[in-house]
């Protein structure tokens with residue numbers, strides 16, 4: 001039977017390491033016999049599930065139902081996925097039962113963010129439940145049409161910090177390089193709703209890229225370039241190669257980063273050819289935009305494994321979204337799932353006040369509650385930095401729950417993750433030390 005797995009490579013066959021399904025811990029590789037100290041135990045090894053077990057049934061059922069003439073090879077081709085994105089209400093309505101709210105959102109005036117969902121991501125959407133987390137991130141609702149207080153087209157004032165089209169130079173030593181306005185799947189809460197999907201306004205072409213590269217080359221203080229958009233991984237390999245090669249030629253560019261959502265919305269994009277090309281440009285880091293643990297499918301895991309195996313450090317960026325991931329249980333599942341696929345949870349963003357985003361935004365107290373529920377309760381690597389990207393162009397400002405209770409007799413009073421208070425004998429400031 002054909003498998004829906006992304007790649008032809010087979011997972012290591014269960015039991016291949018030991019032959020009999022039992023892992024023997026013995027002393028053959030160490031100098032001191034372990035059984036001097038411990039009683040040897042035999043630990044049964046649970047056979048690894050086939051990576052494609054879940055995706056096989058889910059993706060195959062979806063493909064057979066809505067794309068019956070499509071072969072598995074076509075389904076696993078990222079170009080096919082892009083060509084066959086769900087882009088209109090009629091097609092969407094054939095695949096899911098649109099709620100009245102969703103239906104009205106799409107027959108009324110078009111919102112700022114276009115509709116586009118890859119067939120792969122569509123296969124993860126619950127056709128019956130409009131409250132499903134993944135569905136809410138990509139299917140429009142009427143809330144998008146209402147502008148609330150404080151919302152703005154460009155809340156982060158990126159356009160004001162743009163010396164040449166496509167470059168945002170806000171921090172002293174690094175720039176954001178917006179290389180495309182296209183994404184494979186559009187998030188309804190996108191900070192760049194003013195530009196994504198509107199190529200006429202923000203067409204990224206070689207001429208603009210050359211200007212951006214010339215700007216970076218002329219500014220020796222820039223040591224870090226973040227390629228973003230839109231999603232840079234919607235560009236062809238040759239285009240990315242051209243961009244990366246030209247950036248790597250600039251001696252003062254130490255670090256190149258790519259921001260993308262492809263591994264979770266279009267994992268087919270992470271091809272061997274792409275990875276082979278990317279690994280020529282180390283140090284190269286990738287930040288993956290994730291929203292919910294349900295995005296961490298076997299396909300996404302395989303895509304991340306490919307990138308990680310190529311030596312590319314992976315971090316995640318997540319926007320805190322009301323009713324989607326703004327609770328400790330969901331966020332814990334997300335960050336644990338990310339670590340398991342070798343992605344370090346990097347940033348948790350307070351949702352930016354773009355027009356029509358009030359239904360996604362949470363009070364800051366929610367974000368602090370989520371961080372408080374992670375810190376100490378799980379691995380430090382699993383805890384992202386919670387930030388507000390300050391409206392008006394102030395940059396990222398980190399937010400932490402308050403752990404300092406005050407001072408008493410020179411001691412610092414600190415509250416730990418369990419709520420218990422501890423004293424730390426803080427050093428006096430240098431000038432008050434009596435010699």
Ligand code: SF4
Nearest residue numbers: 183186187190230261
């Ligand atoms: S992938 Fe990123 S750039 Fe594209 S719509 Fe989502 S948030 Fe915006």
